[in-house]
Amino acid sequence: MSEYRFEEVEKKWRQEWVKRGTYTVKTDPNKPKYYVLDMFPYPSGAGLHVGHPLGYIASDIYSRYKKLNGFNVLHPMGYDSFGLPAEQYAIQTGQHPAITTKTNIDRYRGQLDLMGFSYDWTREIRTSDSDYYRWTQWIFLQLFDSWYNKETNKAERIASLLDKFNAAGTDGVKAVCGGEHEFTSIQWKEFSEKKQQLILLDYRLAFISDTSVNWCPALGTVLANDEIKDGVSERGGHPVEQRKMRQWSMRITAYADRLLQGLEKLDWTESLKDIQRNWIGKSIGATIFFDIEGSEEKLEIFTTRPDTIFGTTFMVLAPEHELVAKITATSQKDAMENYLTSTKAKTERDRMSDTKNISGVFTGAYCIHPFSGEQIPIWVADYVLAGYGTGAVMAVPSGDQRDWDFASHFGLPIPAVIEGSNVTEGANESKEGVLTNSNFLNGLKVKDAIKEILKRLHEKGIGFKKVNFRMRDAVFSRQRYWGEPIPMYFKDGVPYPIATEDLPLVLPEVDKYLPTETGEPPLGRASDWSYTPKEESQSYPLELNTMPGWAGSSWYFLRYMDPNNDGEFVAKEAVDYWQNVDLYLGGAEHATGHLLYFRFWTKVLCDLGYLPFDEPAKKLINQGMIQAEDGQKMSKRYGNVVNPDDIIAHYGADSLRLHEMFLGPIEQHKPWNTKGIEGVYRFLKKLWRLVHDHNGNFSIQNTPATKDELKALHKAIKKVTEDNERFSFNTSVSTFMVAVNELSELNCNKREVLEPLLIVMSAHCPFICEELWEKLGNKDSITNAEWPRFNEAFLVEDSILYPVSFNGKMRFKIELSAELGAKEVEEIVLKDAQSLKYLEGQQPKKVIVVPKRIVNIVV
């Protein structure tokens, strides 16, 4: 082989690594573990473009680096293979989504294989395999069989709730619950089976209920909040409307506080944690009940500023609020009906874009202020959301801009309750200040006033402190075909779990991937979609909805630890050894979707005793997007997609890997530049030439290295080690270049230098390093080598080239012995002819000498 032929080298090692099982990993208690995980891809029909592998390359480098440092590294890959695109394609072509999915996976695998990743492919998983989704279904059943105990602050089995109900009814039960229940143990036991089951549904972590959902008519399915962007569906950009439907949900709100608190100990970027914090949206305030004049009903509101209660001049209900119909005065009925109709007609998007138009209608009814006894008019307006808090607010126009806008528009009074507020221009939303015009709260600071009012509300029994979250329970039903069947059947309208030994509940065949004529989901087309429980002769209809895309990805990191276990979702030994993910790499676009559900399911499984940790990933890095050369998003639509296969055919996988890293910091968005790859390609050729003579024969010297050669090597070892530790892979690539440039200059082809250098580079460009490593006579793979330790002694300089500055401006450099102290350096520099020139005969005011770094002379 005369020159660097990457095709031969890479082909050879691709085969050799498979043959030797180089990347197969087993639990090994003698070694410390390290778990590196990539967010697994959805295998789309378009294949991978050059932007996709960015994170995979980075995680591969880190995995290899950790392995060279003595860790037993788990680094798996799989496919998130249920999802909408395959199903849309199936609707159009009639082809079974399983077929397209398999074709796409094969294509992905072919592309991934070219890139030299150290994945242990024996651990591959696919969420659409029944061997896998069997356990997704099993986890669903665990959630169905759990409730959240606020006393222990954990999920517990439904059995423990039943014990409580049987012993004392709801007395003393502190649970997260979707309804209001109060009964004694005697009543509980007398309830019918059906009634009991319906009550339990309000407690289960996976539950079915009539909820207002985001319905997307174009996709024919409901969507979760995180699947909607700017009021339209994230996939396809179709309009979304609100609809009441009977749906499965996950009680993620039970975990809102823990999901929030858990962020503190995670090594994720602050910005990503902030996105989750905002999404969870915790706010602390008070629930207050107001009497309604001439009615038995009470108006329950939530406010974060109970201290401003004396500034309340009106109440506002959301149009959907149940009291609207009950309290609207006859004289206002027509106006109200018109208003409700016009609001309903608005889509989510209209309502969002229409925030400037202030609208609302007076109900004709009044509340009574609990402390002043004054009448407060009750209005209905669509600026109050039905889904947050109680769907009703006490409006304080002097303290809330939206209330101020509303009051100004309808000419309602705006009394100030904070000293010094100027409420003619707008509301004073500051939480600092002293109360005024507020009866017993006058003179108190906001913080103290809140305490005082809570005390008074409590005394009167009309209010209490309340914590609210913006996050809603996660809708779990999808009216689609290509997803995990929900393992439930219905008896008399009540859902029951199918037995775990009957899992997996395999996705049935259907004639078309469309809703039925009666509007039921595609599973309604299956010829026999029913279940016969053991010891029963009768069969019952099965659930027709399937699970959402995030189900399979919420626990996949666990399955990699023990992918072929058909007795449990993961063996205890495996999870005890591998624990949670040490480094997780993926896009920030999953901040409010996958990454929350992923944490949620982990916490549930931890509470139920299956896992020894309650966070799935300790450290998370969000890789940036690679834009196309024209600066746009890389997409088929714009015709600017660069295919990694083409790049590899031209330059090889090592060049592709180096180039992607060399583009810039891993977290940053950056444009792709095909031309630039020439640089790293030249570098690899230069490396090859370093150990080959002019005739192309491998050539290595076994003589001891010189001081300069060792310095070049150890400088590189030190820098690359530091860079890898902080995931700065772009700078490690330039360090390789510097080292090879220096060694080429020195004509160094010594074993003593090249062996360690190859190890250091092998994480980035494994093929060429493995090849040269073998040529050096090594029998074992370079992946089993040991990371070299840099020796400070080789880096010590005899002399320092001091930059000399005058007033902070560098003027000249002077080479001085490294041994000299600050005083001596100062003396020599000041005597130097060049200094005299810049001093122009003046005395220096001050001379700063930082030994081994810099001299600065102030004139």
Added chain:
RNA sequence: GCCGAAGUGGCGGAAUUGGUAGACGCGCUGGAUUCAAAAUCCAGUUUUCGCAAGGGAGUGCGGGUUCGAUUCCCGCCUUCGGUACCA
């Protein structure tokens, strides 16, 4: 609007603890080698004044701290991401 991240040559970017701004690479210019090309090698490449030697300016903008600021502080501007009436 609110929250977050980022602004450095023609381009991607480097400068890790306040210490030579522009490492490394792309591109470009000139040259060597070659019949020619590819490949390789050498020199130059922030800008401005200057033949040069040498000088001025310079890390989004305006201030500040410091002997010294891309780095720290204050106030703005721009771009990107998140969120969107959450009471």
